[in-house]
């Protein structure tokens with residue numbers, strides 16, 4: 001079972017690795033860690049507490065904490081979308097912590113509304129369950145970074161290359177052909 | 181461990197308050213700290229409001245919420261606060277909320 005202590009520890013060590021700080025407000029921080037724990041319990045992975053998860057990991061991979069958008073957001077706004085991770089100036093209170101605009105592409109966000117991975121546990125009997133099949137299709141593909149050669153297998157390329165920090169546009173689909 | 185979630189189509193919760201001058205409806209995510217802060221702010225200011233936790237709504241409810249937000253020119257980020265059925269504020273923007281609610 002995932003504990004709050006474990007969630008906190010994970011965030012702390014990740015902040016340290018990247019030179020970030022965790023939100024200085026103990027109540028706000030506690031709410032975010034609680035949210036991450038809750039998401040890990042209900043979805044099986046720590047989806048971003050401030051975003052709508054689809055419940056399908058492959059689809060939510062870019063918003064699984066720490067999300068794809070954290071580093072560019074901390075760089076531009078001093079905080080990630082949820083303000084879990086912040087820069088030193090914000091941690092020290094020199095700069096106020098304000099809401100950060102959503103960087104996740106809107107088409108991707110919109111699709112999350114039509115995907116629901118879990119079948120309702122207590123759906124009242126007789127109620128129709130709507131499953132938008134064609135909209136929930138997730139195709140995994142191989143992508144490579146043209147700058148450093150990093151390869152990943154996911155729905156779309158990462159927002160930035162985790163290795164060399166190249167932008168998403170530097171990624172191309174990798175097609176494997178086997179010639180007989 | 182996966183815990184089952186109880187899905188509702190779209191459950192609207194009502195929080196009573198002395199100030200009901202404006203109609204306030206907030207779309208929120210149950211785990212979101214910014215949404216919690218907004219709920220607390222409204223309560224502390226005695227504002228009567230209603231809210232829906234989008235992540236606890238089922239697929240039909242989510243579709244409806246998505247359309248309601250986009251229709252008003254908002255974006256799909258939370259909290260999304262709709263005041264008097266027309267003004268939409270995305271995010272806990274205190275000054276904007278105060279100004280619109282005249283507090």
Ligand code: SF4
Pocket residue numbers: 047048049050063064065066067068069070080081082083084085
């Ligand atoms: S916005 Fe912050 S808390 Fe949310 S997933 Fe990204 S890094 Fe984690």
